[in-house]
Amino acid sequence: MSIKVNNLTKYYGDYLAVDNISFEAKKGEILGFLGPNGAGKSTTMKIITTYLPPTTGTIEVDGFDVEEKSLEVRKKLGYLPELNPLYYDMNPVDYLDFVAKLDGIPAADIKKRREEMIRVCGLDSVRHKDIGTLSKGYKQRVGLAQAMINNPDVLILDEPTSGLDPNQIIEIRNLIKKLGKEKTVVLSTHILSEVTATCNRVIIINKGKIVADGTPEELQAKSKGQSVVTLEVKNNCDKNELSGALKDIRSVNKVEFVKDTGDSFVFNIYGEKGADLREVISNKVTQQKATVLSMQTKQSSLEDIFRELTK
Amino acid sequence: MNTQNIKTIYSKELKSYFNSPVAYIVMIVFMAISGFLFTMSFFQINIASMREFFGSFFIQLVLFVVFIPAITMRSFSEEKKQGTLELLLTKPITDIELILGKYLSALTLIIITLSPTILYFIIIKMIGPIPFWPFLTSLLGYILMSAFFIGIGVFVSSLTENQIIAFIVSVLICLSFFLFGKLLVVFPTSVVSFFEYLTTDYHLSNISRGVIDSRVLIYYFSMIFFTIFLTKVSLESRKW
Numbered sequence: 001m002s003i004k005v006n007n008l009t010k011y012y013g014d015y016l017a018v019d020n021i022s023f024e025a026k027k028g029e030i031l032g033f034l035g036p037n038g039a040g041k042s043t044t045m046k047i048i049t050t051y052l053p054p055t056t057g058t059i060e061v062d063g064f065d066v067e068e069k070s071l072e073v074r075k076k077l078g079y080l081p082e083l084n085p086l087y088y089d090m091n092p093v094d095y096l097d098f099v100a101k102l103d104g105i106p107a108a109d110i111k112k113r114r115e116e117m118i119r120v121c122g123l124d125s126v127r128h129k130d131i132g133t134l135s136k137g138y139k140q141r142v143g144l145a146q147a148m149i150n151n152p153d154v155l156i157l158d159e160p161t162s163g164l165d166p167n168q169i170i171e172i173r174n175l176i177k178k179l180g181k182e183k184t185v186v187l188s189t190h191i192l193s194e195v196t197a198t199c200n201r202v203i204i205i206n207k208g209k210i211v212a213d214g215t216p217e218e219l220q221a222k223s224k225g226q227s228v229v230t231l232e233v234k235n236n237c238d239k240n241e242l243s244g245a246l247k248d249i250r251s252v253n254k255v256e257f258v259k260d261t262g263d264s265f266v267f268n269i270y271g272e273k274g275a276d277l278r279e280v281i282s283n284k285v286t287q288q289k290a291t292v293l294s295m296q297t298k299q300s301s302l303e304d305i306f307r308e309l310t311k
Numbered sequence: 312m313n314t315q316n317i318k319t320i321y322s323k324e325l326k327s328y329f330n331s332p333v334a335y336i337v338m339i340v341f342m343a344i345s346g347f348l349f350t351m352s353f354f355q356i357n358i359a360s361m362r363e364f365f366g367s368f369f370i371q372l373v374l375f376v377v378f379i380p381a382i383t384m385r386s387f388s389e390e391k392k393q394g395t396l397e398l399l400l401t402k403p404i405t406d407i408e409l410i411l412g413k414y415l416s417a418l419t420l421i422i423i424t425l426s427p428t429i430l431y432f433i434i435i436k437m438i439g440p441i442p443f444w445p446f447l448t449s450l451l452g453y454i455l456m457s458a459f460f461i462g463i464g465v466f467v468s469s470l471t472e473n474q475i476i477a478f479i480v481s482v483l484i485c486l487s488f489f490l491f492g493k494l495l496v497v498f499p500t501s502v503v504s505f506f507e508y509l510t511t512d513y514h515l516s517n518i519s520r521g522v523i524d525s526r527v528l529i530y531y532f533s534m535i536f537f538t539i540f541l542t543k544v545s546l547e548s549r550k551w
Contacts, residue, residue: 049401053550074403081401083394089330101319102402146398 002026003048003154003184008057010043010208017043019208020057025201027153030180032199033188036310040208041188042082045156048186049079061154075104078152082159082188084143088132092123092142095131096149103150117145120175136163144172148179155179157187161194173198192302202302206310219305228298229269229277230258237290239265245288249280264293312411316404320412321419328382328420337378338424345370349431360441361432365449365519374424374453375460375511376489380481382420383464384474386413387542391472406546410539414465421457425450445521452518455531456511460485462538469545 003025010018018040025031033041046052048059050070058065064072087095096114105113118124121141126134131142140163147155160176161169176185176198189195195202196216204212204219212219233242239257242265246255251271258266271277278295285292328334348370352363364370390396399409428450435441463484468477492512495503507513514527 046397051397051401051549071403071405074401077401079398079401081394081397083397085394085396085398087327087393087395089327098319098323099398099402102316102399102404104315104403 002060002062003186004058004060005044005048006058006060008044008047008059009055010040010047010052011055012043016208018047021205021208021210022057023203023210023213025184025186027184028181029201030176030185030187030199032195032202033186033205034190034192034195034202034306035188035205036190039205039310041205042158044205045079045158045186045188046081049077049156050074075150076153078147078150078155080143080147080157080160084140086131086139086142086146089130091126091128091130092118092134092145093127095142096145099146100149105150113149113151117149120148121145122171137165137168140164141168141172144175153183155183155185157185159189160187161189161191169194192306196302204306204309211309212305216302220302227271227277229271229281230294230296230298231267231269231281231285232261232264232293232295233267233285234291234293235260235262235264237265237288242285242288242290243267245284246281249277249284251277251280312405313408316408317412317415320399320404320409321416324386324413324416325419328416333381333385334420337382337420341374341378341424342427344373345427345431353435361428361435361446361449362519364428364431365453366516371515372489374421375456376482376485378424379417379421379457379460380464380467380478380485382417383461383481384468384478386417386465387469387546388472388474388477391469392474400546400549406543407539410465410542410546414461414539414542417461417465418454418458421461422454425453425457442521445519448521448523449519451523452515452527455518455527456515459511459531459534459538460488462535462542463488466538466542466545469542 005021005023007020007022008018009016009020021040021044023031033044035041043052047054048061048066050066050073053067058067060066061073062076064076066073087098090098093114096117097110100110100113101107118127121144123138123141123145126138131139134142140160144157144160147157157176161172164172173194176187179185180198180200187194187198200215202212202214202216202219203210239260243255243257246252246267246269252269253272254270256268256270258268260266269277269281276297278297281295282292345364348367349361349364352367387396390399400406432441432443432446460481464477464481467481467484468474471477471480488511491506492510495507495510498506508526508530514530517524518527
């Protein structure tokens, strides 16, 4: 139960969509594919799922090459494409039965699998409605049910939670986490909180290249971001003088006046990486006869890393 | 080739024909036109024959040039538009199984549409003597011709995600095959026999006379094979 991508490159005509990427995903991993629009996430997924061939490079799913053993690979896969393809004139029951047959599920098991998917994805109340009349969230659930009905070893989900409401998003994330324990899951997203909430590994991809690969925690640690302190002082002092004094601290790189709230001034103070500025700042403010109202250090978040890497 | 996969696609397609108005419109309009022409020719000419019926330019034009493109226009273009083609092509099913499932379901719909002609035959048979064999070969000729034009329609619909474009282009292609035979008189006799072989008209009138010539069968089957092959190439073109 694994995916091995070796030196994958994909050109659309002259346009380079995926540029020599390699990675592996093992059983029990939920791999988040993160990147701005047009980074090559969907293209990579289309190649893993055998819809498109690689220009160069190889991909193996459970040891089967996607080009040479395409049908074997497809049997192992569950795939939810980005556009969530559905037949609008079918109801969820007929649609899932149709997909189950295509997946080669034995006729005797089809009903059982379909009912399980309806239960897991919460489709019972809409089982006999035409898919075309369902809301976007229900459509997305039908799509997820479709991807999982053959109980695949490898699950490829292109933006699985798009269009869902917050409750459904949490449900689907929990479902993915549960499935991820015994399967290999690759999901793409551009919602950063999704990655921290669901994935145990992240690959950030930009302009077709992998720019970061690791657990969300590792990526945060690796970030070369600077430490930032947000400082709020009472407005009984001269803000220019204070900001000049703060700038004199050795490990401070920049002081930025954010706003005047009426009874307080807010500053952002940027320091060198790893430096804890709070103590020196507090001393400095007291020296200036000003009063500290609040002070927070900001951790560099995945969002900062994302922005840094995909600028 | 996995016949189970072909069957899955086939029954889904056939169901969706009958879930949409297209199948009913085609069947009802065909019944109305053919019923009208049948009674007209039957009472006017006053002979127990279906030759005029099957030879009717109007019936052929409506059936082969309008109805078949109308039936096949959705087959792949709608899948492309909705993105469901990506779903089908990432399931454990080969391109050719998918094409055959769709192709055979359209052919089935046409055969169902043609089935009332059996009723006409029975009616004439009750009144006067009518040979069975020419009727059967005429019907076979119609089915072969439909099979060829369905191939064209399915192929054209695999080229575009716009149903209307698929319809218009298939109408034009079917029309040129269909009319080409009628225009042969303007060609010099030296080339006529060559072009004649390419036209559907020549083969259809041959088989309607009750002669099942191997050349006719070879013509239709190679054309059907060729259109299915082109459709397969067209589906594979996503990989270029």
